Amino acid sequence: MMIQPQDISYRTFYDKLTGYRVSRLMLQAARSGIMEIVGPDGNAYESVQNALPWDTRAAGRFIDTLCGLGFLFRRGTMLFRSPFSQIYLSADSPRNQLNTLHFEEKLQDNWQQLEKVLTNGARLQPVDKSDEEYRQDLRLFLGAMDESAQIRSRELLETISPQETGTIMEIGAGSGAYLAAFLETHPGWQGIFCDLPDVVETIATDHRLIRLKNRMRYAPGNLLLPDDPMWKDLSEPVDLILASNFFHCQGEEENAGILQRLLPLLKPEGVVAIHDFFKDTGHRGALYDLHMMLNTYNGRVYDTEETASLLKSMGVPFISIHPLPSGSAVLYASRRAKYLPEVDPFQVLKRKATELGFTQAVAISPPKVPVARWVREKCRTGCPNYGIKGTCPPRTMEPEQMKTLLREFKTGILLVGEPPLRTYHENLLEMEKTAFKRGFHKALAFTGGPCTICDQCRPDNCRYPAKRRYSLESCGCDVFGLAKEAGIILTTLEQKTDYVQYISLLLLE
Numbered sequence: 072m073m074i075q076p077q078d079i080s081y082r083t084f085y086d087k088l089t090g091y092r093v094s095r096l097m098l099q100a101a102r103s104g105i106m107e108i109v110g111p112d113g114n115a116y117e118s119v120q121n122a123l124p125w126d127t128r129a130a131g132r133f134i135d136t137l138c139g140l141g142f143l144f145r146r147g148t149m150l151f152r153s154p155f156s157q158i159y160l161s162a163d164s165p166r167n168q169l170n171t172l173h174f175e176e177k178l179q180d181n182w183q184q185l186e187k188v189l190t191n192g193a194r195l196q197p198v199d200k201s202d203e204e205y206r207q208d209l210r211l212f213l214g215a216m217d218e219s220a221q222i223r224s225r226e227l228l229e230t231i232s233p234q235e236t237g238t239i240m241e242i243g244a245g246s247g248a249y250l251a252a253f254l255e256t257h258p259g260w261q262g263i264f265c266d267l268p269d270v271v272e273t274i275a276t277d278h279r280l281i282r283l284k285n286r287m288r289y290a291p292g293n294l295l296l297p298d299d300p301m302w303k304d305l306s307e308p309v310d311l312i313l314a315s316n317f318f319h320c321q322g323e324e325e326n327a328g329i330l331q332r333l334l335p336l337l338k339p340e341g342v343v344a345i346h347d348f349f350k351d352t353g354h355r356g357a358l359y360d361l362h363m364m365l366n367t368y369n370g371r372v373y374d375t376e377e378t379a380s381l382l383k384s385m386g387v388p389f390i391s392i393h394p395l396p397s398g399s400a401v402l403y404a405s406r407r408a409k410y411l412p413e414v415d416p417f418q419v420l421k422r423k424a425t426e427l428g429f430t431q432a433v434a435i436s437p438p439k440v441p442v443a444r445w446v447r448e449k450c451r452t453g454c455p456n457y458g459i460k461g462t463c464p465p466r467t468m469e470p471e472q473m474k475t476l477l478r479e480f481k482t483g484i485l486l487v488g489e490p491p492l493r494t495y496h497e498n499l500l501e502m503e504k505t506a507f508k509r510g511f512h513k514a515l516a517f518t519g520g521p522c523t524i525c526d527q528c529r530p531d532n533c534r535y536p537a538k539r540r541y542s543l544e545s546c547g548c549d550v551f552g553l554a555k556e557a558g559i560i561l562t563t564l565e566q567k568t569d570y571v572q573y574i575s576l577l578l579l580e
């Protein structure tokens with residue numbers, strides 16, 4: 072998680088400091104098979120303790136730690152998996168991440184080299200591996216990629232609804248999880264799987280891919296080499312080129328070369344989909360960039376702007392970007408705007424919020440907005456603007472009216488920003504206008520703080536009624552409670568110089 076500007080808590084410092092301990096704990100849990108010993112229906116504490124191949128008292132402390140951190144929970148003498156462990160740490164879960172955990176352990180060794188790599192300016196020469204070691208690592212790598220793709224492919228597929236039939240080519244297809252998920256969702260499509268011959272050989276026995284063998288073919292080869300025989304084999308035009316977590320493995324020149332060779336294969340109405348961690352679409356991209364420095368020869372994380380520029384320079388100028396819930400994003404590019412996948416209007420609003428300088432934009436269900444009478448009493452008895460400003464009580468909505476109004480909206484977005492308040496308010500109005508234009512015809516904004524449009528307010532004869540908006544707190548909304556509900560850290564100010572942030576609500580439908 073990125074540290075928010077207002078977060079000065081020691082707790083965050085400590086969580087960051089000790090994150091590796093939790094990572095080690097999860098790995099040890101996976102290694103010990105404790106989730107399988109506990110089982111889907113639970114097991115007696117003592118049986119689990121005795122089944123672990125360690126000193127009994129130490130095993131008890133290990134179990135207690137897992138309980139303390141929410142990986143297991145105890146009811147009387149019984150132990151149970153938590154829902155989190157059930158999904159991610161249990162071998163019987165289709166979404167388990169056990170290969171990922173084991174692969175991360177190998178990556179941790181490379182992170183130990185950070186100082187040396189920074190001094191060197193590039194990755195250190197990797198240790199030579201035997202053929203068997205290489206194959207084992209490749210299998211583990213593909214397994215880890217597959218587990219993550221099982222989760223991320225669903226998010227990716229939600230951003231695209233293509234025509235009934237077509238051909239998709241995935242480059243750097245890895246475990247084939249994205250390609251398989253796409254073909255399973257779109258039965259009229261054919262697929263081309265491109266990756267290194269070693270990868271194709273390792274993955275070709277995967278039962279999911281075998282099931283799709285009549286609709287998919289392999290094109291083994293090295294995309295980096297312009298004279299690889301694979302290019303001769305890739306002659307049919309395709310509707311969709313997918314590159315998932317691929318471009319970050321190479322430098323700019325290699326990527327430009329690959330695109331130059333690939334784009335002639337794209338039909339005039341075709342679409343390129345680049346799914347990756349980007350520097351500017353979430354904090355994960357920043358960390359991933361160093362990760363690439365440590366683990367690849369010249370790979371790095373790109374931002375959406377430079378990726379879009381590269382595609383534009385190659386005659387694919389129309390771009391749309393969709394950040395995905397797990398921290399990656401997909402960038403679509405096409406030669407004509409009308410061929411781009413439909414854009415999720417909610418994601419457009421989030422992006423617009425970032426452009427306007429809001430520090431956070433968080434979706435919220437309007438009925439969950441806490442509204443209470445005590446908030447109005449705080450206005451009446453403690454605020455100098457009471458009765459003075461046209462957007463302050465008693466000229467605003469009563470809490471009961473606010474509750475009714477909130478029930479009339481399906482969704483909303485909380486917008487967090489910084490002073491000056493007048494600019495913040497103007498940006499909020501811009502957000503409301505954008506939402507309206509994007510089809511949210513009921514878009515209605517509630518601001519944070521008193522109206523600052525005019526230097527001198529005329530409360531009963533407002534100069535700019537089209538611009539004024541009630542503040543959330545003036546209508547009885549408990550803004551601190553609301554922030555908590557949305558996972559936004561908001562603290563009371565101890566001093567005037569403390570970091571101030573405003574919270575507003577844009578109701579949408």
Ligand code: SF4
Pocket residue numbers: 460461462522523524525526527528529530532533534535536538539
């Ligand atoms: S727009 Fe001006 S007059 Fe109207 S409420 Fe705001 S400050 Fe007062």
